[in-house]
Each structure stands twice: as C-alpha cells, then as structure tokens.
Amino acid sequence: MQERASGVMAPERRRRLVRTAAREFAAAGYEAASLNGIIRDCGLSKSSFYHYVESKRALFDLVVQDLGGELATALRAPAPRDLAGPRFWDDVEDLLHRLLDLARAEPAWTDLGRAFWLPGAPGGDGTPLARALAALHAWLLGALETGRACSAVRDDLPAPLQADLAAAVLRVLDEWALRHPEALAGDEGRRLVGVQCAALRRLLAPDGPRAPSS
Template sequence: MVARDLSSLDPGRRDRLLRLAAAELAERGLEHASLNRVVTALGMSKSSFYHHVGSRQALVEAVIDAFGTRLVEIIEPPSRQALRADFWGEITALAERLLQAGEQDEVFWQLGRMWHDPATSADGDGLRRWLTDVVDVGREVGAIGRDLPADLQVRMSAAVITSLDAWGVHAPSRDARELLPAQVAALRRLLAPTETA
C-alpha cells in the first residue's frame, strides 16, 4: 500500500513527518511504534494523518521509499566498470560511503534499523539482485573465487552483509568506524579465490 497523498503536504512538513516516523519506528519497531506520538509531535490531527498516509504500513513504505532512495543516491553503488577496475577498492569505498551517510544523518541509521525489523517485511530482493551482479563481476576479474557456485556466493554474501549491517546500525558509530576495515576483510576472505598448492 502506498501513502495516499503525501505529495500534497508542504515539503518541509512531509520531511518532518517521515523523519519523526523513522525515529519512532527505529526505536520501537513496527509493532510497538505509536502513530499518536508521531501525529502529536507533528501537530497534525489523526484524520489529517490518515487522509495523507492511509495506514501504518503505508507510512513504513513511505519512509523506506523516501530515505532509501536518498541513501542510494548518496552512496552511489559502483558500476560494473568501476568494479572491474578496482573490485575490492570499490567495495571498501562503498562501505565507507554507507557509514558516512549514517554519521551525517541519523535517519539512515534509523532506516537500517527499520530494514532489519522483521515486522517491516523489508525486501532483500534488491540487495540480492545487486549482489548477483557484483559476484558476477568479482568472479570475472578474479577477485572472487570460482570454487563455489555463484548463487551460493550471493547467498553467503547477503547473509554476511545483512549480519554486519544489522550489527552496525545498532553499534556506536565509533565502533562501526573502527571495525569497518575488518568487516570488509571478513567478506573478502569469505569470497577469496582458493589458493592452490
């Protein structure tokens, strides 16, 4: 379900609504979030809220759509050409940009917490599609081994990245920053070509 008519809200008010909702959903989870707190903090009536948003699930989708789109624009996932030129350098730079986005705007940490809340039903298909492309390039340039099937490498990568991200969005930023190189190194070891004697 898509939010009914958020576009009719003043852009500043719409952004405030989505930020308040992101904070509430990230802190309490979908099942325990209070729309009343969001509506009260915004100074909006319940009837106006439901006119513009429609439902709790529509609000979740509006938050994920608005800030997810911004996040992708900010982190600029590397192209296939860039990955071919410097595979692990590009992956490391992407992880750094993701961390910087959260450090510069708390809403991206909140978005991550929402994404990992099972009740929000976050769709991991986009991540898996992107990883399929990344693994394909990595295998092509020899940065990723060919000893396992590519689809298994995609699943393993998705599981590890999801675990690292779930930890990272709850960790203090300082810890996430200090451990970023080790996290990328762990993923690299997982996918590294098998050394032959």
C-alpha cells in the same frame, strides 16, 4: 498488497513525518511503534495524518521509499561492471566507508537501516522493503559476477550462493552496529568496516579456503 499514501503532502511536512516515523520504528519496532506519538511529534492532527497516509503499514512503506531513495542518491553506488579490475576489493571497501560516512551524517539513514530488519515489518511482494532488498541482492550478485570475471572472487561456488553468503555477513555486522550506534563513531566505525570487508574477502576471495571437490 501494498498500501499507499492517499494525499499530496507539502515536501517539508512529508520530510518531517518520514524522519519522525523512521526514528519511532527504529526505536520501538514495527508493532510497538506509536502512530499517536508520531502524529503528535509531527504537529499533525489525526484527520490531517489520515488524509495523507492510510495506515501504519502505508507510513512504513513511505519511510522505506523516501529514505531509501535519498540514501541511494547520496551513495551513488557504482554499477557492478565498474568494479572490474585489480581494485575490486579496494572499491568495495571504499563503498562501505562511504556508507558509514553517510550514516554518520544523517541519523535518519541509520534509522532506515534498523527498519530493514525489524520483526513483523511489512515486506511482502511489491512493497518498497521487498523491492529494496531485491535490488540490493541483484547488485551483490552482479558485483560478484564481475569479481569472478576479473579473478577477484573465487569461482568454486555458485554465484547466487555467494550472494546469499555475502548478504548474510553484511546483515549480521550491520544489525550489530545498528544496535550499538556508539560503535559507528570515530576510528571504531572505520575499524568495523575493515572487519566487514575482511570477512567478505576471507569468504569470497580466491585465496580463501576452497570448497571440497565432488
């Protein structure tokens, strides 16, 4: 069951807490993250902290909720149906490049990316993490269905399987890049986005290897 922040925090204090916590979770992992260190670095007393946030789990939920909302607003991902047409793969690559540019501009969003895949992170039903991952999967599925309809994506595999495959490719490459932040800088970051998109096209485009007929 999701725990919730218990008090109303001033916006700047909340912003500082969320970013400090995201940095700690990303660096130390969920289990090893130090609440005492986060509280100290934010200049809060323990009593003030627990007035606003019930627990480490509630704090993690707050990080995913706030930073995830900020990133979604800044990214402005197109609706899947808007990808229809001959520029399908170009638009997908443009979206990945914009995501890279945002990660470079705001380190907290890179920390959020690491937090998504932390072992032991609270991600049960109804949590912000579960909702975010479900929304990502739904967008992928919608995008692939659009691609299939406009002949940019192969149709010899079930769309839900394609969405799972695409999510796996994105996750592996994202996790590697997030563990090697230096790889996101300069031309290397843009090259990695190109590699990511090329891997998706080889896997999903109609001219890729076909599944054997039954």
